[in-house]
Structures are given as structure tokens and as C-alpha cells.
Amino acid sequence: MFSRIASQATRRSVQQAIKPAVQARFASTKPAAAANAMQVAGVSAAIVGATGLGYMYANDNVHANMxxxxxxxxxxxxxxxxxxxxxxxxxxxxxxxxxxxxxxxxxxxxxxAWRNLIDVSHTEDEVKAMSEQEEYQDGPDDNGDMFQRPGKPSDYMPRPYPNDEAARAANxxxxxxxxxxxxxxxxxxxxxxxxxxxxxxxxxxxxxxxxxxxxxxxxxxxxxxxxxxxxxxxxxxxxxxxxxxxxxxxxxxxxxxxxxxxxxxxxxxxxxxxxxxxxxxxxxxxxxxxxxxxxxxxxxxxxxxxx
CATH class of the missing domain: 1.10.760.10 (Cytochrome c-like domain)
Known part of the structure; x- marks a missing residue:
């Protein structure tokens, strides 16, 4: 009986000793956080403003005229x-x-390719007829020479110019x-x-x-x-x-x-x-x-x- 009362008294004394230290710890941080809030906001606004101004005036790709x-x-x-x-x-x-x-x-x-048009916009017969109207270079043949042949559905659509230099010269x-x-x-x-x-x-x-x-x-x-x-x-x-x-x-x-x-x-x-x-x-x-x-x-x- 006496030991239980002594243990309870000891526990209360420990809690009373710890409580002021905890209160002092949190009491010491709250004023500091409140005091720094304005500083944090000011620094953040300055960073955002400086970034925006730098993007507007330093980046030559940004123009007021859209x-x-x-x-x-x-x-x-x-x-x-x-x-x-x-x-x-x-x-x-x-x-x-x-x-x-x-x-x-x-x-x-x-x-x-011509075949991509099949069953999308044209029939297979129409695609074959359209591709055959174009001539494609193929080869080499048995003699090692290149030759021209009618197009097939597997061929890609012909280019208007043989290369980019010819395209630039014509335009x-x-x-x-x-x-x-x-x-x-x-x-x-x-x-x-x-x-x-x-x-x-x-x-x-x-x-x-x-x-x-x-x-x-x-x-x-x-x-x-x-x-x-x-x-x-x-x-x-x-x-x-x-x-x-x-x-x-x-x-x-x-x-x-x-x-x-x-x-x-x-x-x-x-x-x-x-x-x-x-x-x-x-x-x-x-x-x-x-x-x-x-x-x-x-x-x-x-x-x-x-x-």
C-alpha cells in the first residue's frame, strides 16, 4: 500500500518537472516562427519577381507582340x-x-504508302491503278543497271523534288x-x-x-x-x-x-x-x-x- 502511494507521488513529481521544460520549448519556437513569417514571404516574393523579370527581359524568345x-x-x-x-x-x-x-x-x-489508303478512302483496285500511274526507280537488274517501273501499293508516295536542294531552288x-x-x-x-x-x-x-x-x-x-x-x-x-x-x-x-x-x-x-x-x-x-x-x-x- 505504502509502495503504491510512493510510486504515484514519484510519477507526479516527474511529470511536473518535465511539463515546464516542454512548455518552454514550444513557447520559444512560436515567436521565432511568427517573426520569420514576414521575412519568408518577402524573400519568396522577391524570388518570384526576379524570376519573372529575368524571363521577360533576358529571354529573347519572349515577345510582347504575339x-x-x-x-x-x-x-x-x-x-x-x-x-x-x-x-x-x-x-x-x-x-x-x-x-x-x-x-x-x-x-x-x-x-x-499507297497501301495505307486501302479500305480507308479507296478500294484496293483504285489504289493499284493510282500507284501504277507513278514511276519508281528500281534495280539493279541482271546487268547492274537501274530501271524505271510502275508503282505498286507497297511503294511510298512520290516526292515532288529529288532532294532538299532542288526543293529550295524551286521555291x-x-x-x-x-x-x-x-x-x-x-x-x-x-x-x-x-x-x-x-x-x-x-x-x-x-x-x-x-x-x-x-x-x-x-x-x-x-x-x-x-x-x-x-x-x-x-x-x-x-x-x-x-x-x-x-x-x-x-x-x-x-x-x-x-x-x-x-x-x-x-x-x-x-x-x-x-x-x-x-x-x-x-x-x-x-x-x-x-x-x-x-x-x-x-x-x-x-x-x-x-x-
Whole structure:
């Protein structure tokens, strides 16, 4: 009895001795933290401000005039942007016609073979007929000589120039870019292509455009070597669709979007299949979990003390 009382008294005396030290420790840190709060905020604001000013004035790539970067293209409701929508294949066929009759004179499509068009925009017979109209260098033959042959569906679409030097010489020093991945290489994708093709206007006052260049606000810098190429009626569509400038720009933008991502439709189909399968497996796993654990979670443990 006396030992228990002595132990309790000893415990209380130890707690009373520790409590002032703990209070003094926390009391000593609170004023310091409060005093440093303003200093921390001031230093942080100075760092952020200095970083912003340095980025604005030291970086030559940042300009107050956003014309140097090109206008941001407006967004359009492309049919293939829907989560469950595929490409408009009729638009792809018309877009290929625009590319073939207008764009292919300067721009290549190196990553697209004739066979890629089969069952996308053309039939196999149509693709074979179109490829045979082009001649490709092949060989060597039995004598070691190169020869020309008609194209095959496995061949890639021909380039308008044999090399980059010839392309520059024919375009006043400007190199027409390859269009295979154009919608992925430019910010805005198909919106940028559409805006660029339909955005040719007269230069505003105070803006000078060098001779041989054309003003297009959607092109970085505003001055582009390519002249306007799409005019109403420049192409006669096979399906009778009116060939307005905006219609042709929309169709060729859709075609170039497909050229940059030809697996788009298959990817969405595979995604739908995966979603259905994973949903079924998730539901099945939830059912099995409840089936296995329900008896364990709902059981009651009864304790029968010995009599």
C-alpha cells in the first residue's frame, strides 16, 4: 500500500518537472516562427519577381507582340475528336484529292504508302491503278543497271523534288515541309492547318512584308513563303460536294490528321473493347470479393465462459 502511494507521488513529481521544460520549448519556437513569417514571404516574393523579370527581359524568345508566335488558331468541332467517333472517311477521300491536285506539287508525304489508303478512302483496285500511274526507280537488274517501273501499293508516295536542294531552288530558298506529321508537329493540329489555309489576308498598317512573301497571321512571324493555294472551285470533287475554300481546307486538314495518326480508328475500337472487358472483370471481381468475404465479415463470435 505504502509502495503504491510512493510510486504515484514519484510519477507526479516527474511529470511536473518535465511539463515546464516542454512548455518552454514550444513557447520559444512560436515567436521565432511568427517573426520569420514576414521575412519568408518577402524573400519568396522577391524570388518570384526576379524570376519573372529575368524571363521577360533576358529571354529573347519572349515577345510582347504575339504575332511573332502566330495567332492561336480557333478550335473547330472536328468529327473525329469525339471519344467514340472515327474519321470522316469521305472527307479523307476528298482531302487526298485536294492534296494530290494542289499540295503534292510542293509538299511530300514520305510516311504514307499507297497501301495505307486501302479500305480507308479507296478500294484496293483504285489504289493499284493510282500507284501504277507513278514511276519508281528500281534495280539493279541482271546487268547492274537501274530501271524505271510502275508503282505498286507497297511503294511510298512520290516526292515532288529529288532532294532538299532542288526543293529550295524551286521555291526561292524556302523548303516546303513534309506533311506526313504536320498536324502533330504544329500546335493546334488540324485547327492550325485549317486556319493557315484560310487565313491569308492583306497585311495590316505598319506591317511590312518582304517581296515574295505573303501575310498570314497564323504563321509565326506573319510572313510565309507559300502563297494562297485554295480558291473556290480549284478542285472538282468526285462526289459533287461544292469545292469552296473552307470545304477544301476542312477536307485536306482531315486527310492530314489521318496521315499523322492512321491508327486512330483502330485505337478507339481497341479502347472500347478494353473498356468493356475491364468493366466486366471489375464487376466480377467485386462479386467474388463480396461472395468470399461476406461470411467472414458477417460471422459472430460468441464466448461461452466455462461454468
Amino acid at each position: 504575332a511573332d508566335e502566330g495567332l492561336h488558331p480557333p478550335e473547330h468541332p472536328w468529327y473525329h475528336n469525339g471519344p467514340l467517333n472515327t474519321y470522316d472517311h469521305a472527307a479523307i477521300r476528298r482531302g487526298y484529292q485536294v492534296y494530290k491536285e494542289v499540295c503534292s506539287a510542293c509538299h511530300s508525304l514520305d510516311r504514307i 526561292a530558298g524556302a523548303l516546303p515541309p513534309d506533311l506526313s506529321l504536320m498536324t502533330k508537329a504544329r500546335h493546334g493540329g488540324a485547327d492550325y492547318v485549317f486556319a493557315l489555309l484560310t487565313g491569308y489576308v492583306d497585311a495590316p498598317g505598319g506591317v511590312e512584308v518582304r517581296e515574295g512573301l505573303n501575310y498570314n497571321p497564323y504563321f509565326p512571324g506573319g510572313a510565309i513563303a507559300m502563297a494562297r493555294v485554295l480558291f473556290d472551285g480549284v478542285v472538282e470533287y468526285e462526289d459533287g460536294t461544292p469545292a469552296t475554300t473552307s470545304q477544301m481546307a476542312r477536307d485536306v486538314s482531315t486527310f492530314l490528321a489521318w496521315a499523322a495518326e492512321p491508327e486512330h480508328d483502330e485505337r478507339k475500337k481497341m479502347g472500347m473493347k478494353a473498356t468493356v472487358i475491364l468493366t466486366g472483370l471489375t464487376i466480377l471481381s467485386i462479386y467474388l470479393k463480396r461472395f468470399k468475404w461476406a461470411p467472414i465479415k458477417s460471422r459472430k463470435i460468441v464466448y461461452n465462459p466455462p461454468k
